[in-house]
Amino acid sequence: MSATTLLKVSDLQKTFGGKGGLLGRGRPEVRAVDHVSFEVRQGETLGLVGESGSGKSTTGRVLLQLEHPTGGEIEFEGNRLTGLSKSALKPFRRKMQIIFQDPYASLNPRMTVGDFVEEPMIVHRLVGGRAERRARVAELFDLVGLDPSFARRYPHEFSGGQRQRINIARALALEPSFIVADEPITALDVSIQAQIVNLFQDLQERLGLTYLFIAHDLSMIRYLCHRVAVMLRGKIVEIGPTEAIFANPQHAYTRALLSAIPVPDPDVESQRHAIAFDYETQKSPDGAEMRPVGPDHYVLA
Ligand SMILES: Nc1ncnc2c1ncn2[C@@H]1O[C@H](COP(=O)(O)OP(=O)(O)O)[C@@H](O)[C@H]1O
Numbered sequence: 001m002s003a004t005t006l007l008k009v010s011d012l013q014k015t016f017g018g019k020g021g022l023l024g025r026g027r028p029e030v031r032a033v034d035h036v037s038f039e040v041r042q043g044e045t046l047g048l049v050g051e052s053g054s055g056k057s058t059t060g061r062v063l064l065q066l067e068h069p070t071g072g073e074i075e076f077e078g079n080r081l082t083g084l085s086k087s088a089l090k091p092f093r094r095k096m097q098i099i100f101q102d103p104y105a106s107l108n109p110r111m112t113v114g115d116f117v118e119e120p121m122i123v124h125r126l127v128g129g130r131a132e133r134r135a136r137v138a139e140l141f142d143l144v145g146l147d148p149s150f151a152r153r154y155p156h157e158f159s160g161g162q163r164q165r166i167n168i169a170r171a172l173a174l175e176p177s178f179i180v181a182d183e184p185i186t187a188l189d190v191s192i193q194a195q196i197v198n199l200f201q202d203l204q205e206r207l208g209l210t211y212l213f214i215a216h217d218l219s220m221i222r223y224l225c226h227r228v229a230v231m232l233r234g235k236i237v238e239i240g241p242t243e244a245i246f247a248n249p250q251h252a253y254t255r256a257l258l259s260a261i262p263v264p265d266p267d268v269e270s271q272r273h274a275i276a277f278d279y280e281t282q283k284s285p286d287g288a289e290m291r292p293v294g295p296d297h298y299v300l301a
């Protein structure tokens with residue numbers, strides 16, 4: 001893995017609601033992403049973990065410019081994305097794709113899955129003629145482990161795992177270099193999850209992809225990710241190499257998260273007590289900075 005930075009996020013903020021907001025009037029302000037900085041390196045998988053509501057999905061959507069940040073900067077391949085016009089953004093949008101949790105919601109029930117995979121190529125005028133695009137669709141089906149003849153079928157004919165493969169094929173249609181995978185296996189049967197995780201790994205090797213992999217299953221994160229970022233209430237509280245995070249967690253919240261991993265051995269499991277996390281006393285003060293605690297390993301002071 002090379003250490004070239006593909007994506008760099010500096011002081012990113014996304015706030016919902018609050019007094020000034022059109023829809024948020026009267027509602028308390030939510031700092032979904034609260035002064036977050038990190039980088040994603042070429043060819044790596046960076047895991048983003050944290051409990052529900054901590055701001056993981058918002059971070060992913062803002063990174064891809066699906067939502068405007070309230071503040072901060074996003075750089076992709078050395079180009080500043082924040083502040084670009086829609087048309088100036090278009091070439092970068094191609095290179096950055098997202099895969100969502102629910103493979104059922106994302107597919108269009110009235111479109112054949114082949115048309116669904118082909119559609120982005122038409123929108124971005126990527127591949128010349130129809131025959132060429134169809135050939136590319138067949139190639140993509142093959143790449144994600146689906147029989148190319150399935151392209152003529154409709155979404156209801158497929159299982160959850162197959163649907164997620166179709167979503168992945170569509171995301172790959174534009175030859176992206178960076179993919180945000182937002183809990184892409186959470187909605188799938190446990191028996192299927194490992195196959196999809198293996199597909200992500202296989203595609204990374206073959207296509208040199210870089211991933212931001214959002215998940216709450218820590219055993220999956222441990223297996224798949226080169227580095228892990230831990231998110232708590234809109235902030236990254238710890239980031240480092242996966243093995244350092246698991247062997248030597250520094251932030252109290254990281255320790256609490258890890259202590260909640262189910263242990264396969266039932267005797268060990270019954271002896272174990274999850275470490276409680278006290279949100280009020282552990283709140284990081286505003287303006288707190290990350291400090292190094294090991295090679296490439298940082299914790300919020
Ligand atoms: N469109 C939105 N409008 C208002 N609040 C939102 C919106 N999207 C997310 N939030 C809030 O932002 C916080 C972070 O949400 P989210 O990024 O979905 O967290 P996660 O993916 O970690 O579960 C939550 O408090 C959520 O309710």
Ligand SMILES: [Mg+2]
Binds near residue numbers: 056057058
């Ligand atoms: Mg989410």
